[in-house]
Amino acid sequence: MNAMMTASDEQMKTLDALVEMARDTERSIDAMQAARDGVLALASRWAMTMVEQQGDADEADLMLRSVAAELAVVLRVSDRTVQRRMADAELKVERFPAVWQAQGAGRISAGHTRVIVDAGMHIDAPEARAAYSARMLEFAEDESPNRLRPIAERLAQQYQSRSMDERHQEAREKRAVWVKDHPDGMAELGVFGPAALVHGAFDRLTEMGKALTTARSAGPDTDPDAASMKDPRTLAHKRTDLALDLLLTGSPAGHDTPDGLLAAIVPVVSVTVPVFTLIGVAGVESPEAEVDGRCPIDAGTARMLAGATTGWDRVLTHPVSGGLLAVDRYRPGAHLKRHLRVRDQRCRFPGCGVPARRDDLDHTLDAAFGGPTADDNLAALCRRHHVLKHQTPWHVTQLGDGLLEWTSPTGHAYIDEPPPQNTVTFTAADADTEVGDHLADVWATARDESLAPF
Known part of the structure; x- marks a missing residue:
């Protein structure tokens, strides 16, 4: 039974009044x-x-x-x-x-x-x-x-x-690790360092934590009764245990399987970088590179990551509005998933910031009722808000161009827009000036040379 479906009109009016008062x-x-x-x-x-x-x-x-x-x-x-x-x-x-x-x-x-x-x-x-x-x-x-x-x-x-590169080099001098003691025999270990590395480390711990139960139950010497028991630890507990295990032993020795399934997991960091920033074009005001839609990073780190990766997702945006037009890749993959996760960047429930790569891709109109598997009927929802959509009177409508309209149980409507893309935009007047000609030449160079690794 869906939550709140049995609430009376008077009870809903009370809730509406409480929302207004809050x-x-x-x-x-x-x-x-x-x-x-x-x-x-x-x-x-x-x-x-x-x-x-x-x-x-x-x-x-x-x-x-x-x-x-x-x-x-x-x-x-x-x-x-x-x-x-x-x-x-x-x-x-x-x-x-x-x-x-x-x-x-x-x-x-x-x-x-x-x-x-x-x-x-x-x-x-x-x-x-x-x-x-x-x-x-x-x-x-x-x-x-x-x-x-x-x-x-x-x-x-x-x-x-000052440029991001200058400030990053200065900030790197403040990198540090510290310990803060807490009551009840606990302590806190903090790390301050380059964003790409810290996010990469956190991602590896997260993926190892998610795979932990499956990896342990897959071992050849695992007791079937023990394997069927649910691990009582939360994902936060597993991250902590794995981090300390890795720091103290150099490997997840206390958790890994004989075939090293956990140790084989590598970190994943999503970086968006405008092509003009990537190739360092002079005379074009271009945004800094970003880690997973969260924080800017210096161009040097972005270029290093771009040069070491085996493939890039190319994000095509409107030159004036900056809106997402398409995502493609010169390697086989789940095209629609990439498109949606680049468009949405995070959970599409109003106010939620869970990154899209950790979210479910939900059919706005359920596939069982004829909803198409297309970008105008799909959106990234974290598990919490995915369940909220299906198990409560909250419902959502697609308005086009990635706009979602959420309607609450009290009847209030809230519009959620996809976040702006990390891209270069130009005014319409640029097309009729020498700037437009310069940009056309720059784009041709970027297309012919910088995209060669594809």
């Missing part, structure tokens, strides 16, 4: 948090103004400490916490005023503000920050913070004064 309450909380940031930023500015009037720069830190201590006593928190909040608030209010104001008006949440500020804090020019903020607010009003993060990281790159 939305309004959340907006009020976000607005009040923005107001608090404004007060803390004013307190920080007051302290600095007093220092400037006295002309003693050495007193700045003491003045800030004193103001923070005064606020801390009233707020009943540590003065160090208040001073940190004052610095964060001043960063938001002074450097990203439009974002702060949007939160105060209830247009975006505190989570959206944090994502936008974190990605754009290294944009130096005020005009560039303002332009970045304006573009991000267009996305933030429709996307959840977890979906907004890769968009913010991508757009922030376009306004940076």
Whole structure:
């Protein structure tokens, strides 16, 4: 029986009222948090103004400490916490005023503000920050913070004064591994390193964890009764056990089968890189390469990965809108799956960010009722939202061009758009200028030379 199908009209009205109350309450909380940031930023500015009037720069830190201590006593928190909040608030209010104001008006949440500020804090020019903020607010009003993060990281790159390669080389100097102790005999091991390598390591642990039960039950000496017992560990437990096993022994010795099925699993990292970025064309503003729609990486790493792979998926996009047109490959494969996973990039339920390569490809109109196996009747759904679609009154309709309209049990409709592609776009006017001729020559070079490995 589908969940909620037996709910009465009165019960559904109650749920609808609770949803409205939750939305309004959340907006009020976000607005009040923005107001608090404004007060803390004013307190920080007051302290600095007093220092400037006295002309003693050495007193700045003491003045800030004193103001923070005064606020801390009233707020009943540590003065160090208040001073940190004052610095964060001043960063938001002074450097990203439009974002702060949007939160105060209830247009975006505190989570959206944090994502936008974190990605754009290294944009130096005020005009560039303002332009970045304006573009991000267009996305933030429709996307959840977890979906907004890769968009913010991508757009922030376009306004940076230094290249991604320069900043990556500097950031690599901060790579580290650390241990943090926790209660009850537990500890945390952290790794900070190049994104492509970290995501690759995580993917290998994930695939090994998924294959673990099958691999162990397939061994020639496995007890049939033991093999039939379900492994009680979650995927997170298996990742942890395998990671420690690999770090301590160099191989999954405590989990592997005699024929080494787990050890044979290799990591998979999906990278999208515009061809102009790949070949380093001068004079063309091209986005950075991206790992799995999550975060930008430097062009050097992207070129290394592209040169080492056995085949590429070619993603064809519209030159002006940037929309996905087609995906092809010069090697046999599941063409439709590749197309959908490139188009969707993550689960298509509003607000969900689970990568598409871990999702199910679901028929919007079930195949049993005549739904075609085609891109306009398929979408990537994580297992959680796949079950939600089939076992509750939530339902979805395809509107064309990858747009999905979800209707909730209370009758509210929510539109989910496929995320923008990581690609180069041009204005229509470019076709009638010398820029258009230059781009045509560049594209011919890219087609004839850079795609030769296919």
